[in-house]
Amino acid sequence: MDNKKNTVNADLLKERQTCTFNTSELTYLLDGGEEKTNERKKRESFFLDDPMLKYTVPLEYLSHKEKYEEAIKKTCVIFRKVQQLQREGKAGMDNFREILGGQLGSAILKDGNPLALHYVMFIPTVMGQGNYEQQAEWIQRAWNCEIVGTYAQTELGHGTFIRGLETTATYDPKTEEFVLNSPSLTAYKWWPGGLGHTANYAVVVAQLYTQGKCHGIHPFIVQLRDEETHMPLHGIKIGEIGCKLGMNGANNGYLGFDNVRIPRVNMLMKNNQVLPDGTYVQSPSSKLTYGTMVFVRVVLVQDAANYLKKAVTIAVRYSCVRHQSQLKPK
Incomplete structure (x- = not known):
């Protein structure tokens, strides 16, 4: 045209x-x-x-x-x-x-x-995994972009093998806090959209330890950067993963933890809970933690269909107007 x-x-x-x-x-x-x-x-x-x-x-x-x-x-x-x-x-x-x-x-x-994961993963995770009190505290602030979140799950050494994530969140009943750590290089979160420079909060998926026992992966809300200065908080190792073949505006990043403490109530507790004394209360199904990922996989399939429609339209139109060699009448 x-x-x-x-x-x-x-x-x-x-x-x-x-x-x-x-x-x-x-x-x-x-x-x-x-x-x-x-x-x-x-x-x-x-x-x-x-x-x-x-x-x-x-x-x-x-x-x-x-x-x-x-x-x-x-x-x-x-x-x-x-x-x-x-x-x-x-x-x-x-x-x-x-x-x-x-x-x-x-x-x-x-x-x-760069804000896609804020709306597609961070907010839906709080809605789907947080209890009423957590939803009341976080969703309105996130919806108005008072805070900008991302979803930090995939690690440098662990993509689809989610049960093998290495990031740990160990509960300290003396202070009623979780202590997050990245025990190795492969435990660094790698690839979350918006993490490089945009987000100041994240839903972090980590192995939950309490009373000396590991209870598998759970989601936690973690502040990454100061809300006023946007500088990384103490113990947060964060940055951008660099230029990619595409989606460079998504601002994908990496994230490591060095004894980062968060309040007990920052564990999303709609399904599983950790009580103040460290007692673990398990939900009826351990699969509920995967709810956000299932939702996003559906979104990805929908997006793939849209991109394919665009590609087919471009290819068909191009095939109609593309000419080879000298033009001759009819």
């Missing part, structure tokens, strides 16, 4: 004219109805037509640092616009789903969203 002349390539137009069905009806079917299609187009226009969300310099010409800065700037604009929709009574989940996923969000943030 030529935006200046608003004309369609002649070959592409020819191909479209041979279509044997009503393309609008197919669009309505894929979107879930004509009303949904109209809502989607309005939402796309609301975001994509904003000059603050357009690139003045192509990403390919930006440095690694500049790509992250551009992602942060656009992310702030995006969520201010989402809040505007909320104030107008248009705060449906479709707004968040498209902005955070591979549909509308990836059209604006072409190299990753």
